[in-house]
Amino acid sequence: MITYVSRRLGLLVPILVGITFITFMVSRAIPTDPVVAALGQQAADHPNIVAAYRAQWGLNESLLIQYLIYMKNLFHGNLGQSIYTHRPVAEDLLSYMPATIELAGFTILLSVFISVPLGVLAAVKRGTVVDLLVRLLTLIGVAMPIFWLALAGLELFYFHMGIVPGPGRLSPLLNPPPRVTGLFTIDSLLARQWGTFNNALAHLILPSLILATWTAGTLTRMTRTSMLAVLPQGYLNTARSKGASELYTILRHALPNALIPVVTIVGLVFGDLLTGVILIETLFSWPGIGRYAYEAAIYADFPAIIGITLVFGVTYSLVNLGVDVVYARLDPRIRTAMALGRR
Amino acid sequence: MAGTTPLLEVDNLHIAVQVADGFREVVRGVSLRADHGNALGLVGESGSGKTLTTSAIVRILPAAARITDGQVRLNGEDLTHASARRVAAIRGKEISLVVQDSLASLNPIMRVGKQVCEPLLLHHLVNRKRAASRAADMLRSLGLPDPARLTQGYPHEFSGGMRQRAMIATALIASPQLIIADEPTTALDATVQAQILDILARLNRDMGVALILISHDLAVVSEICDHIGVMYAGRIVETGSSRAILGQPMHPYTQALVESVPMSGLPRGSRLKAIPGEPPSIEAFPSGCPFSTRCRHATNICRQKEPELTARNEGRVACWHAEEIANGAGSRLAAVQTITAASIEGADPPVPRQPPEELLRVESITRHYRVPSAWPFLPPLHIHALDEVSLTVRRGETLGIAGETGCGKSTLANCLLRLADVDSGRILFRGHDITNIRGEELRRLRRYIQPIFQDPYGSLNPRQRVRSLVAEALTSHGTPAAERENRVIEVLQFVGLGAHFADKFPHELSGGQRQRVGIGRAIAINPELIIADEPVSALDVSVQAQVINLFMDLQRRFALTLIFISHDLRVVRHLSSHVAIMFLGKVIEYGPAEAVCTTPLHPYTAALLSSVPGISHDPSTGRLILRGDPPSPTSPPSGCRFRTRCPYAAATCAEVAPELQRHENGRMVACHFPGIASEFIGSGEGLGGRHQSVVAARQA
Structure with missing residues (x-):
C-alpha cells in the first residue's frame, strides 16, 4: 500500500509538469503582450520598467528558457503577481481556496448522508412507491438549474422567512477565527469560538443544500444502481442461510460492497464541485476560488490563471489518489491487484 | 425410524414463479424427507426445480x-408459515446450505475467518474470540493445512477447493442437524471434487448429519447418497434407493440419465444414449407427462395425462409405462449392447497398415507468462504455463488432453491455434514450421485449423445472426456468396439444427444449440484440424451427450483430426484415440486412450481416474484421493512437479525431474516409478469394469 501511494505521488510530478507546460505555452500563444497585461498600458509605455520586467521573467529568452525560469520561480512558491489584485497569486490562492474547500466539503458530507440511505432504501424497495418517490426526487434534484434554486432559496429562506443568514461566509459583525486551516468551521472549533462556529455553519447550510440537490441526486442514483447490482449476489443468500436478519444482511454484507463504486463518484463529484461552484459563489458572495477564477479570466490575468490551473490540477490528482486509496481500503481484491502492480 | 417424526419432511410443496403473464408453477407437489445419518440425492437438469425446492426449505x-402450497416441517414444526425471525433462528443452526459457486457465495470484502464464524455470532452461541478459534479449528479439521492464513485472507486469494471447504466449514460450525449441498463440486477439478465428496460422506456417516445433495450429475450423487430423487419439470419422477435407481431405473428419464453418462462401460466411440431435445423451459411445460416430448416410450396417454408418483417395487415412479420399462430393461439393454458393438465395427475405417501421416508436431514448446512482482525493482514472477511440451497428432486421430485447472491445457490450445506465441520450441503443421508465421501466411493457416470454444455464450457475437456466424470463415477465405449459403444450410443440418436456425440470433438459442453453432462454424470451411477447448463442460448432462455424439459423427464422416481438451476424463476417454495428461505445464503421460485409462502408469493419472465419480464404485479398489490443491505455477516444486501431492514420492523425486520416457506400445510417462499406483485401478478393466457389474445386475 505504501509502495503504491508513493508510486502514485511520484507520478504526480510529471502530471504537474505537463499541466504547467501546457498552460504556460497556451498563455504565451495568446496574442496579448504579457508586459502590457501584467503592468498595464501606462507602465508599459515606460521603457525602463518594461526592460526590468522582461529581465525578471526572462521574456527576452526563448520560450523554453522562459518556461524554465517560470518553473524555478514556481519551485520557490512564487507564482507571480496577479494583474488584477496586485497581490502574489500564491497568497490569493491561499485565501480563496479554503472557502471553496469548506463549501464543497460540506456539500459532499451532506450529500452522502442524504443519498446513501435513500439509495439503499430505493434499491431494497425496488419497484414500490418508495423507489418511485426517491427516483422522482433525484430526477428533480439533477434537473433543477442551480442558479434558479439559489435565487429561490435566498428569496424564501433568507428574505421572507429569515431562517438562514444571508450571503457571505460570516456575519459582517464577526471576525474570522485565527487562521489554521482557513476553514472557518474548523478554525473556530480549534479556537473554541462557539458563536463563530455556529455562524459559519449557518452560512454554509443554504448554499450547500442547493449544491447538494444536484450532487445528492447523482449519488442517490449511483447508490441505488450499485445496490441493485449487489442485491442478487450469492453471498447475501449465504448470509441469510447463516441466520442473519434482513437488516444485518443489507447493512453488513450488501452495503459495504455497494459503496465501493460510489466512492469513485464521490471523488469525481468533489472534484467537480471544487472547480464548478462559480455560480453559487457569485450568488452567495462566497469568496472562493470559483470567483477568483472568473475574475482572472475576465481580466486576462495570466499569472492567476496559470496558478488556478495548477491548483485545480493538483486538487484533481490528489482527489483521484484519495479515491484510489479508499477504494483499496474497501476492496481487498484491488489491494491484491495493486500488490501485483496491475493497477 | 418408522412412526417417529422425521428430521425434515417436505410435503406436497408447490412453488410458483412470476413470469411475464402471471405466475407459473415450477415446483409441483414435491415431497421428500431427510433423517439423521441419511443422505438424499436430488438429480435433474437445470430448470428441473431442485434448487428452488431446497431453497424453499x-x-x-x-x-x-x-x-x-405444501409444508416443510423440521422436527414436526411447520417452517412454511413460521415467522421470518423463527426461520432465521433455524438457518445456520439447524439447517445449513453449501452452494455451488464458492466465489460468488463468499463476501469478497470480508475476511474468510469472519465469514466462517458468523453463524456462531449471529446465533449468540459463543463470544467473538472463541468463534474465531472455532473457525480455525473447523478449517483445520477439513484438511486445510494453514487455517490461520486462510482466516486472515479474503476469498479471491484462495483456490476453488479451499473456498468450498471454507463454505462447508461455515455450514458445519454451528453443528446443524441437516446440510443441504447444492452442486457443491460442480466447478471444481476432479481430484478436488473427490476430496469434497469424501468430506461430505464422512460428515454424514461419522457425525450423523443428515445430508441433501443436489447435482445434475447422477454419478456424483451416487457416490455418497443412499436415496435418490430424480426431478423433471418441477416434480419428482422417480425415487428410491441408490442401488435401485442405478441398477433398475424405472422412469425413462432416469434410464436416459444413467445411460448418458459417458464411460459407463461402453466402448470408446460408441454413441451415447443422449436424450433428444432440451430440458423444458419454465415458460411452457408440455401437457401430459412433461417428459413425453423427449421420451422414446411415449404413447397417447403420456401426452394427455400426467402420471402420479406411485409405489412400485422398492421405490416410487411417475410413469405410465414403468412396469413394461422395468421388465423390458434387461432385454433392451442387451440389444443396445449389440447395436453399439455392431456400429463400432461398421464405423471404424479399416486400420491401414501404415500409420497415417503426421499432421501436427509440437516440439518442446515452452510458454511462460510474466507477472510483475509485489515489490518494485524485484524481477517479475514467471507463470510456467507450458514447459517443454512435445506431442504429435496423426491425421484422423483424436488426441484428448486432460488435466486440472492451471495445468496449461488452454494455453496449449491457444499456442497451437497461434492465438498465443510460444517462448521457445517449434510447432509443425503438415511439416511446415508455423511457430512464428504472421500476417497473410497465418491467415491462410486458419483455413486448416479451427477452434471450438468452451463458453457457448461468450464466443458467439450477440449481434450476428447464425447465418453470418457460420459463414464468417467462408467469407474471409473467399467462398462465393451462392456457395456460401448452401454450405451454411448444409452445415446447420449436419449439426442437427436445420435451415430455419440461420436467421436466429445467439440469444434465441439454448446452450446446446449455441455449441452446435460453434461446431458448425468450425467445420464450415472443412478444416483439417479442430481444436476444441472444453466444448461440453458448460452443458447439461443430457445435452452434453448429444454434443459428444455430434463430435463422434464428425470424426466418422469427415475423418477429422481433433484435439479435444477437457477436465473430464470420462469425456476425453470416450472420444479420444490418444490422450495426453498434463500437470502444471508438463505432459506427464501420453499414450493410446484405452491403455492409459485402464493401466495408468503415472500416479497422477491414476488419481484422476480414481476421482472420476462412478455410477457404481467398487469399494474393494479403494480410492486414491490426493491431498491439497495443485501447486502454484509461479514456483513449481523442484524435481517432479507432482511430488508434493504424490503419495508415493521418494527422495529422488525432489531432486531429479523425471523425463517423459518411452514405454511399450507407444506409451510415454514422466515418472520415476511408473505403474506404482496400479492398486487403485481394479481388475485391469478400470472404471468400465465397475460398471460392468451394474449391467450384469440389471440383466439378472
Missing part, C-alpha cells in the same frame, strides 16, 4: 418465487 427464495 430454508425460505431463501428468489424475489419472483412464492410457495403456493
Whole structure:
C-alpha cells in the first residue's frame, strides 16, 4: 500500500509538469503582450520598467528558457503577481481556496448522508412507491438549474422567512477565527469560538443544500444502481442461510460492497464541485476560488490563471489518489491487484 | 425410524414463479424427507426445480418465487408459515446450505475467518474470540493445512477447493442437524471434487448429519447418497434407493440419465444414449407427462395425462409405462449392447497398415507468462504455463488432453491455434514450421485449423445472426456468396439444427444449440484440424451427450483430426484415440486412450481416474484421493512437479525431474516409478469394469 501511494505521488510530478507546460505555452500563444497585461498600458509605455520586467521573467529568452525560469520561480512558491489584485497569486490562492474547500466539503458530507440511505432504501424497495418517490426526487434534484434554486432559496429562506443568514461566509459583525486551516468551521472549533462556529455553519447550510440537490441526486442514483447490482449476489443468500436478519444482511454484507463504486463518484463529484461552484459563489458572495477564477479570466490575468490551473490540477490528482486509496481500503481484491502492480 | 417424526419432511410443496403473464408453477407437489445419518440425492437438469425446492426449505427464495402450497416441517414444526425471525433462528443452526459457486457465495470484502464464524455470532452461541478459534479449528479439521492464513485472507486469494471447504466449514460450525449441498463440486477439478465428496460422506456417516445433495450429475450423487430423487419439470419422477435407481431405473428419464453418462462401460466411440431435445423451459411445460416430448416410450396417454408418483417395487415412479420399462430393461439393454458393438465395427475405417501421416508436431514448446512482482525493482514472477511440451497428432486421430485447472491445457490450445506465441520450441503443421508465421501466411493457416470454444455464450457475437456466424470463415477465405449459403444450410443440418436456425440470433438459442453453432462454424470451411477447448463442460448432462455424439459423427464422416481438451476424463476417454495428461505445464503421460485409462502408469493419472465419480464404485479398489490443491505455477516444486501431492514420492523425486520416457506400445510417462499406483485401478478393466457389474445386475 505504501509502495503504491508513493508510486502514485511520484507520478504526480510529471502530471504537474505537463499541466504547467501546457498552460504556460497556451498563455504565451495568446496574442496579448504579457508586459502590457501584467503592468498595464501606462507602465508599459515606460521603457525602463518594461526592460526590468522582461529581465525578471526572462521574456527576452526563448520560450523554453522562459518556461524554465517560470518553473524555478514556481519551485520557490512564487507564482507571480496577479494583474488584477496586485497581490502574489500564491497568497490569493491561499485565501480563496479554503472557502471553496469548506463549501464543497460540506456539500459532499451532506450529500452522502442524504443519498446513501435513500439509495439503499430505493434499491431494497425496488419497484414500490418508495423507489418511485426517491427516483422522482433525484430526477428533480439533477434537473433543477442551480442558479434558479439559489435565487429561490435566498428569496424564501433568507428574505421572507429569515431562517438562514444571508450571503457571505460570516456575519459582517464577526471576525474570522485565527487562521489554521482557513476553514472557518474548523478554525473556530480549534479556537473554541462557539458563536463563530455556529455562524459559519449557518452560512454554509443554504448554499450547500442547493449544491447538494444536484450532487445528492447523482449519488442517490449511483447508490441505488450499485445496490441493485449487489442485491442478487450469492453471498447475501449465504448470509441469510447463516441466520442473519434482513437488516444485518443489507447493512453488513450488501452495503459495504455497494459503496465501493460510489466512492469513485464521490471523488469525481468533489472534484467537480471544487472547480464548478462559480455560480453559487457569485450568488452567495462566497469568496472562493470559483470567483477568483472568473475574475482572472475576465481580466486576462495570466499569472492567476496559470496558478488556478495548477491548483485545480493538483486538487484533481490528489482527489483521484484519495479515491484510489479508499477504494483499496474497501476492496481487498484491488489491494491484491495493486500488490501485483496491475493497477 | 418408522412412526417417529422425521428430521425434515417436505410435503406436497408447490412453488410458483412470476413470469411475464402471471405466475407459473415450477415446483409441483414435491415431497421428500431427510433423517439423521441419511443422505438424499436430488438429480435433474437445470430448470428441473431442485434448487428452488431446497431453497424453499430454508425460505431463501428468489424475489419472483412464492410457495403456493405444501409444508416443510423440521422436527414436526411447520417452517412454511413460521415467522421470518423463527426461520432465521433455524438457518445456520439447524439447517445449513453449501452452494455451488464458492466465489460468488463468499463476501469478497470480508475476511474468510469472519465469514466462517458468523453463524456462531449471529446465533449468540459463543463470544467473538472463541468463534474465531472455532473457525480455525473447523478449517483445520477439513484438511486445510494453514487455517490461520486462510482466516486472515479474503476469498479471491484462495483456490476453488479451499473456498468450498471454507463454505462447508461455515455450514458445519454451528453443528446443524441437516446440510443441504447444492452442486457443491460442480466447478471444481476432479481430484478436488473427490476430496469434497469424501468430506461430505464422512460428515454424514461419522457425525450423523443428515445430508441433501443436489447435482445434475447422477454419478456424483451416487457416490455418497443412499436415496435418490430424480426431478423433471418441477416434480419428482422417480425415487428410491441408490442401488435401485442405478441398477433398475424405472422412469425413462432416469434410464436416459444413467445411460448418458459417458464411460459407463461402453466402448470408446460408441454413441451415447443422449436424450433428444432440451430440458423444458419454465415458460411452457408440455401437457401430459412433461417428459413425453423427449421420451422414446411415449404413447397417447403420456401426452394427455400426467402420471402420479406411485409405489412400485422398492421405490416410487411417475410413469405410465414403468412396469413394461422395468421388465423390458434387461432385454433392451442387451440389444443396445449389440447395436453399439455392431456400429463400432461398421464405423471404424479399416486400420491401414501404415500409420497415417503426421499432421501436427509440437516440439518442446515452452510458454511462460510474466507477472510483475509485489515489490518494485524485484524481477517479475514467471507463470510456467507450458514447459517443454512435445506431442504429435496423426491425421484422423483424436488426441484428448486432460488435466486440472492451471495445468496449461488452454494455453496449449491457444499456442497451437497461434492465438498465443510460444517462448521457445517449434510447432509443425503438415511439416511446415508455423511457430512464428504472421500476417497473410497465418491467415491462410486458419483455413486448416479451427477452434471450438468452451463458453457457448461468450464466443458467439450477440449481434450476428447464425447465418453470418457460420459463414464468417467462408467469407474471409473467399467462398462465393451462392456457395456460401448452401454450405451454411448444409452445415446447420449436419449439426442437427436445420435451415430455419440461420436467421436466429445467439440469444434465441439454448446452450446446446449455441455449441452446435460453434461446431458448425468450425467445420464450415472443412478444416483439417479442430481444436476444441472444453466444448461440453458448460452443458447439461443430457445435452452434453448429444454434443459428444455430434463430435463422434464428425470424426466418422469427415475423418477429422481433433484435439479435444477437457477436465473430464470420462469425456476425453470416450472420444479420444490418444490422450495426453498434463500437470502444471508438463505432459506427464501420453499414450493410446484405452491403455492409459485402464493401466495408468503415472500416479497422477491414476488419481484422476480414481476421482472420476462412478455410477457404481467398487469399494474393494479403494480410492486414491490426493491431498491439497495443485501447486502454484509461479514456483513449481523442484524435481517432479507432482511430488508434493504424490503419495508415493521418494527422495529422488525432489531432486531429479523425471523425463517423459518411452514405454511399450507407444506409451510415454514422466515418472520415476511408473505403474506404482496400479492398486487403485481394479481388475485391469478400470472404471468400465465397475460398471460392468451394474449391467450384469440389471440383466439378472
